[in-house]
Amino acid sequence: MFDRVLIANRGEIAVRIIRTLRALGIGSVAVHTASDADARHVREADTALQVPKYLDMEAIVAAALASGAQAVHPGYGFLAENAAFARRCAEAGLVFVGPPAAAIDAMGDKIRAKATVSAAGVPVVPGGAEPDDALERWDDFPALIKPSAGGGGKGMVLVRSAAELPDALESARRTARAAFGDATLLIERYVENPRHIEIQVLADTHGNLVHLGERECSLQRRHQKIIEEAPSPFVDAATRARMGAAAVEAARAVGYTGAGTVEFIVDGTTGAYHFMEMNTRLQVEHPVTELVTGLDLVELQLRVAAGEPLPFGQDDVRLDGHAIEARVYAEDPARGFLPSGGRVLALREPASPGTPAGRPREIVRVDSGLVEGGTVGSEFDPMLAKVVTWAPGREEAYRALDRALAATAVLGVVTNVPFLRALAAHPAVRAGELDTGLVERVLPELLPEAGPPADALAAAALVFHAMPQGGDPWEVTDGWRVGEPAWTTWRLETRDGVHAVRVRGLPERSAEVLSESAGEPGEERQEPASVRRSGAALAVTIGGRTLHYLHARTGDTLWLGRDGASWSFTRHLIGDPGDRPGAAGAGDGVVRSPMPGTVLVVKAQLGERVSEGQPLAIVEAMKMEHTVTAPRDGVVSELPVQAGQPVEMDAVLAVVTPEEA
Template identity: 85%
Template sequence: MFDRVLIANRGEIAVRIARTLRRLGITSVAVHTASDAGAKHVLEADIALQVPKYLDIEAIIQGALASGAQAVHPGYGFLAENAEFARRCAAAGLVFVGPPAEAIEAMGDKIRAKATVSAAGVPVVPGAAEPGDALAAWRDFPALIKPSAGGGGKGMVLVRSAAELPDALESARRTARAAFGDATLLIERYVERPRHIEIQILADTHGNVVHLGERECSLQRRHQKIIEEAPSPFVTPPARARMGAAAVEAARAVGYAGAGTVEFIVDGATGAYHFMEMNTRLQVEHPVTEMVTGLDLVELQLRAAAGERLPFGQEDVRLDGHAVEARVYAEDPARGFLPTGGRVLLLREPRDDATAGVRVDSGLAEGGVVGSEFDPMLAKVVAWAPDREAALRSLDRALAGTAVLGVVTNVPFLRALAAHPAVVAGELDTGLVERALPDLVPGVEVPDEALAAAALVFHALPQGEDPWEVTDGWRVGESAWTTWRLESRDGVHPVQVRGLPEESAEVRINGVNVAARIRKGGSDAAGLAVTLGGRTEHYVHVRDGDTLWLGRDGRAWAFTRHLIGDPGDRPGTAAAGDGVVRSPMPGTVLVVKAQVGEQVSEGQPLIIVEAMKMEHTVTAPRDGVLSELPAQAGQSVDMDAVLAVISEGVPSFGGAAGAERPERGKAAASGDRARRTE
């Protein structure tokens, strides 16, 4: 076994690998960029080295040699499926903790992978591939376009007609080139309402290969997995044996070694399965397999890389209980799941508790910044129980105890999805999430309880040293009301308070008076118990300047205070015809599809913005003439930055002549995020 291992990754997977290295008594070496120097994976490692970029192969190899590491673990993503990196490690005398470079190449290219496993007798999905004109001539719809070198669902496009095909090929090729450096595509017949089932395999360098059962990964959005579980509620023991055997044969076909995953598309009606791809690395969802098998896949990867034989055979593999994993993302479900960001002002995560069956793999730390440089996945919350129903309940409790204040996350969405009747019944397919979105995506409306809690917190804060400035509303005879304007993404809300919140106060919302008080909640300084009308709700809270963040049951709200103000106009509710087009997320302008002076129609694509290797097409909110176009290809833009302005009249080409410029601080109709009016 190795004495020292460099982890060529970041975030939660680097923290997770370091955990196993620590248990095995192996020194862990982390790498980080200058902006990531304070990240959690750096703090968790024994040694930390700065590199220019996480994908700088030469810097990472030199760092491994300088640190005295004997092996490099690439985690997943980044360099995990880079055959050249595996070869460079070997040439430098370092052990690459993964399969041989030849296996990475054979399975990393989807076109070659299908041919390889088909020759081994594994069923594959009918399709066509480049080079050639087969893609443009494809007529078997619906169909799915995929980057040949891709993974993680990036660049995959569902096409339902020949008319959609040219634009879909253009978009997929652009994403494939940007994300993977290879624009080669393939197209496959799309199976309606399929299940996504994958088989975890392990192989050593002595020819032994086993599978560890399946994972159900059908809960996806835009081909990105959201909630995974093991075992699948659909797969029977005979089907598990057949699919497991096919996965083992696929691994043998390329001389595989280490941990890998063979993914299948399964017809939910017939049970027929077809090989989709093989991921030659550890998967994001590997914890559910670990929790039902009792095995540490990172340890087994290390032992295989060190030349050890697998310590068990196929007959020794047992699946115990049920495990479910939810991926926590920095994204906003209420805004079409666009990436978010910000500083983590307060973090509350469930504790790893083997007796309770809860595990959290997280790369988050208070004070850390979530930016647009990396994938938006922040953490994974995993729950185990003796049966599936209990595991789902345990997952819900764990998510309810998760709070990331300062960054908008998808935690409320995850709770809604896990509780959806079809999910509870195990009736899953890869299109379920999209069909159920209206029932799953929480609105931006703030409940009265949270408004009252925020007003009480602001009201309890000292307003100055002068006792006459205390906002308790004291008057001779009777206390007066203090009016707070609380601005949130939902708009501006007037809330009235009188009295002392720590003793006995009254809160008035929409003309209704409620008795209320606040107190510190337990031993946590950020805990807050708010009693309204006799009912107590528990929150966590943190202030950031004039902004107060409140969190409860996995939800979070941000409020900006304005003392004794007039509610005025509600931000975020500008009329649909105002013509201001804003960026829906922080990112980079990839393509500008129109020009100043052009007549445009409502819904017409104008600009493509990219963030975290995800494209978002910004469309015209109304008919009119494009009078202003600040956005330029290659330009970095902030969330809600003005990209274009559409006017009713014909403008001069100097810019806004004859067109009224948008009022600063007013939101476009397509943007649902509230902002302070400047």
Template identity: 85%
Template sequence: MLFDRVLIANRGEIAVRIARTLRALGVESVAVHTPSDAGARHVREADLAVEVPGYLDIEAVVAAALATGARAVHPGYGFLAENGAFARRCAEAGLVFVGPPAAAIDAMGDKIRAKATVSAAGVPVVPGAAEPGDALEEWRDFPALIKPSAGGGGKGMVLVRSAAELPDALESARRTARAAFGDGTLLIERYVERPRHIEIQVLADTHGDVVHLGERECSLQRRHQKIVEEAPSPFLTGETRAAMGAAAVEAARAVGYVGAGTVEFIVDGTTGAYHFMEMNTRLQVEHPVTELVTGLDLVELQLRVAAGERLPFAQDDVRLDGHAVEARVYAEDPARGFLPTGGRVLLLREPGGAAPGPVAGGGAVVRVDSGLAEGGVVGSEFDPMLSKVIAWAPDRASALRTLDRALSRTAVLGVVTNVPFLRALIAHPAVEAGELDTGLVERVLPELVPADGTPPDDVLAAAALVFHAMPQGDDPWEVTDGWRVGECAWTTWRLESRAGVHAVPVRGLPEESAEVRLGGQSLPARVRRDGSGLAVTLAGRTEHYLCVRRGDTLWLGRDGAAWSFTRHLIGDPGDRARAAGAGDGVVRSPMPGTVLVVKTQPGERVSEGQPLVIVEAMKMEHTVTAPCDGVIADLPAQAGRPVDMDAVLAVVTPEGAAASRATPDGVRP
């Protein structure tokens, strides 16, 4: 018998997705939330909600379940999902943990122990060394990959190519591991050049049945974080799929696994040799692609297994139909090195539906798993993933085309996202050909990201026209049609984007007949309302935009991309001070976040490129360096203090400059 009420110990898109299946099964859902998440979408879509101090507070989460009468707890992924102590505490409180036994979590959650366990079961593993028994500082087989033993999701993983890089890499990985997982234990492994990352989805019940549901290819990564995943892999043969699936099943049996889990392998893209990497004892972010090609709801199966039911099918019953591809939408700015962003969601458009499966009818399907809602705030407290856009089609090429169309209809105005980057990535020839490896994205990055993020000329023209068409105040004489005796005058709009300030001259009435001057040419232009957006015609060509204006800031969206512009008045600075590297020696935060480490002090002599401050946002570290040789004249940054984007972290007086150089007035983190 299924549970009548389940608490979801998570937030964001996965909490919304779990609640969707609970609702379909007639099971009530209980959400937990921190004070800042009180208005979040996952709270609004649950039947009940309880405030907790934090998502990692085991006692508070268990108390919330007991207080609301929940019989089971679903941890989703991240947070407490792979915490053996949480699973044990649930059992002590009489709650069913929707996941594997605590012993299996402990065995597979520790990468060092996991490798030993599966190796004993005959599963091939990657050669490496591990703490506490091995001195990682003595490792000399490069390139190598450092990993937190207790970690997952790519956090804390560092690629090291020489012995000289090793000490700093170990320090950084250990610091991230402690912050993200509460455990600084590390391991190091031989790094396979141009590997493919392929994982096998397994399911096991309490009756001894264990099956696999095929594989997912997760080779498209950046900094060890998955970006695009697909099922099945375009690389595996049926024979290799069967062998890897059997190995994954044995790995699950070796620890008495129960529920849904994923066994991850590193696969040599040349030889096809595969090695166990780790097992994730939870639902994976990329589980929707498996659901779409198998027609199964993995969350429903998790709940049924947790309730003691037997798996309703055997291995021979599993069929993979068609192809599915998923793209992760992140709050990050590709033009600024993928640094985390944030802000209020002013306008939201998401394509497709939200059903987990099955697929029927043979046509293309688009699914969106999202935790976003208009009016919600994206902050720097949590992981920057906002949603997932998933496409299914009968074949891989059609699935990629369907995903691209879906991304082109995705709009999040108010928050900079990676959607244009995702579209460029899935259209790259290597991706279309299925020639993937975990280093591909980094190698082709210059082809995927604009050099400076400057908006296209037609977008700049559209922004200027919108400002020109909208009233600027209550004064009736502030009409911007440029009328005067003889001919219309030009009004030059100075618009600031994240790439700098742009001057765009406009004259006339945009809703009737106007002109825009671009590149020395005067082009006829017109703006008209188009449903919830605007249609902008420039030199006879019409583009459709979503549009939101808040005071002097304008957001435009088109084809999955979004741009923001701020109106500059006479006397405003010509360029906003940029991040670290400014020629005036002022070092600014490249993203909103928290100062993690300050590596210098006032009066210290520093060299160009020397690390000064480490800023963290959404569990991502960014090292800010000295823009020039000189002396630290001022150091507003303090460890543990929050900072805004472009806040001053330090001021370096360049060599030869006056030591009395001042910090910009009134600018502090």
């Protein structure tokens, strides 16, 4: 076994690999860019070295050699499926913890992969591919465009008519070139409402090859997985055996070694399955397989890479209980899932409940790259953490997942946790009636309401009211007057506007709050209230009901978190603008960036006449593109940005002035 391993990755997967290395007594070496110098994986590794970029092969190989590492674990993303990197490691005398470069080549190119597994007898989805003109001539809609060199759903575009095809090809090529360095595309017949089921395989260098059962990955949005589980509620033992055998044959066809995943599209009505692609690396959702099999896939990867045979055969694989994983993203579902960012002001992550000796009734596992004080920027993938639960049964595992998500709080960064709780609780999900289009169909039911709830607004006003106001007794906000105490009106600015809440008295003793009633909208109710603080924990009692929050402050902004949701509040003073910058209406013609990121393309020119809805620019953040459009007909009178320029959220991208002006 190795003495030291370099991890060519960052975030939660690097932290997760470090955990196994530590358990095996192997030294861990982290790499980081300048902006990532204080990241969690850097703090937890035994050694850390700076590199210019995570994609810089030469710098990473040099770091591995300088650190004395014998092997490189690529995690997933970045260089994990880069055959040139695997070859470069071998040239430098380093073991690449992954499959041979030839297998990466064969399966990394989706066009070649389909041909290879088809020849091995594995069914594939009908389609066409470049370099011929099959894409431009495609007439079987709906269809799915994919980057041939890609993975993880990036660059995939669903096309429902010939009219959509040219723009879809342009967008897919641009994304493929940026993400994978290869703009080659393929097109496939789109299977309506399919299930996405994948098989985990393991192979050693001694000819042993097994599968570890399936994972259900049908809960997706824009081809990005959200919640995964093992085993699938759809797959019975006979189907598992057939799909597992097909996955093994697909891996065998390319001389595969190590851990890999064969992905299938499955017709939810007939059960017919077709090979979609093979991911020649560890998958994001590997923890659910680990929890139902009791195996450590990273440890097995390391042992195979060191030349050891697999310590078990196919007949030894057993699936026990049910496991579910939810991906926590830095994104705002209320704003169309746009990427978010910021500094982590306070963090709470769930843990497994205490249990008597013996088999635990449930397991909660969090794979996270988060740390208090860390910054979530726009240059990397938005996934922050994974909350994973195990229980003896599927319904128990989903109940455990809801409790774990409710105990998750990330203050300072907007996350998708409330959306995950709503999705996990949906009746179709609980019934196991899944397909890849389900999330999009029920999306309006899953989105959180705009703005914070009334109890959070009242709690924020009480916290502001309880803050020290200075030494001047005339500045104490208890509202003392001769006769009845006076009310203090707190105007609180949130992402959806400005709210007014009235408070009087001292919250740490006895106060009153005039807040929105739980009855008819618009009604107010006067209730006794108090606030108790203990570190970052906050207990707010209003009208006899106590709610517990996590809270943090930065400057004039207060963050509150409860039940997996979080909200930010800023004190809004008289004379401040009545609207947030991002709330500007179409009438003023100002076009602002909906997220922090980089201007990818400017599609308009200064002085150009444009129509309402016409694309003006494309902003990219966390590998996601967002097109901003003209809010009205007119002339582009201001265009202060150019391609490649970084922008903050709400930064002005353009101004469209009415032609008559």
